[in-house]
Amino acid sequence: MDPTGVDIVALPVVEIELSRLSSVYSPRTSGEDPEHVETLLSAQGELPPILVHRPTMRVIDGLHRLKVARVRGETKIAVRLIDGTESDAFVLAVEANVRHGLPLSLADRKRAAVRIIGTHPQWSDRRVASATGISASTVADLRKRRGQDGDEARIGRDGRIRPVDSSEGRRLAAELIRSHPDLSLRQVAKQVGISPETVRDVRGRLEQGESPIPDGSRRLRTKPESLRRPEQDFGHAGGRDRQAVLERLKADPALRLTETGRILLRMLSLHSIDGQEWERILRGVPPHWDAVVARCARDHAQIWAAFADRLEGRATDLAAG
Known part of the structure; x- marks a missing residue:
């Protein structure tokens, strides 16, 4: 479509x-x-x-x-x-x-x-x-x-009409994330009236100690304790935690013994390489393909983000039911 x-x-x-x-x-x-x-x-x-x-x-x-x-x-x-x-x-x-x-x-x-x-x-x-x-x-x-x-106002990719100036929505989302850090992107988005992608950006800015409103100048003095985490580069992206979770997933027969489960495990394993390997792959991309590969990577990132949102939404619905 x-x-x-x-x-x-x-x-x-x-x-x-x-x-x-x-x-x-x-x-x-x-x-x-x-x-x-x-x-x-x-x-x-x-x-x-x-x-x-x-x-x-x-x-x-x-x-x-x-x-x-x-x-x-x-x-x-x-x-x-x-x-x-x-x-x-x-x-x-x-x-x-x-x-x-x-x-x-x-x-x-x-x-x-x-x-x-x-x-x-x-x-x-x-x-x-x-x-x-x-x-x-x-x-x-x-x-x-x-x-x-x-x-x-403008029409988004999902067909919904949203105001161009989302400053107030971003501010409300930031307050909600600080007070309820366990809420999913969809839950925050629904409560404050902005898109899940905007909520994702707000959360990312808070985690980096930045203002939730991208004005290019304001920064928070300190990161909230509940939002602090290691620097997210290739070498410090929670690799050990991901590997531990991946091993637990591999041990679950519901995943290990089903076709779709094995596909998911292979996809997760592929993205669980260490920081040095990511750097090696980065250096191996020919310069004339940088823009094309970057666009493909962003497209795949959006697919994973949508996949995560669906899972979070489903988990919320099950909990509510």
Whole structure:
């Protein structure tokens, strides 16, 4: 499911004449990449269907596949047709080119974000960031440059409308976290009316001794005792505690003897390597892939965060029941 609410995979596949298609929607300003075209030409089997905006017949996703079809002398190509507005179609084009295939350049992603800010001004920074593959702070900066940071409320990734100025919600969340440190992110978010991700940021700031409101200047004099913990870098992230918990989980037959349980244990083990190994992996990432790997890591971090929120919510529901 994409940010505009369209289940692309569920759309039927049809064949369309190449002569009817246009590639005007592509957010890739440099056009086709010859090396990527050559890679697709040598690929075995059929290529996936391209995505086309039905009202205009413009290609949303599949610029290189369209080029391959033309090079091969084909007259038709497999297509999934999307309805809706041109602005929503452009969002789909950007998201498709960010999440698979040949990644968009950072410059193209920023240009796309500027365009989406203009066509979807009520979208939150996080929602625009999710569609374009850049950080929410970068989106906020681009929005300020366009003079569009004065909106009172915006629509988040979950479709809910929230006020842009969350200072009061952050302050209330901080008070609740201090007085009830065992509450889950969802519980705090529900009580103060902000998103779980904002609560996560507030908690992180408190743990680092910072102000819950990101004004860039204020810092707390001391960390609350209940929130102090070792410095969270690769070498000091509670590794011993995690290993002890992991060993307990491995000993539980409910996990060790079931397929899903073994998958979970392998995932947890993979992320339980020590700080030196993390540093070695970090140094081994080629510089030209830094931005792409960083984006993938952040995407995976968001998935784990959502997974944790669901578990915490389920535990709360069981306790309440």
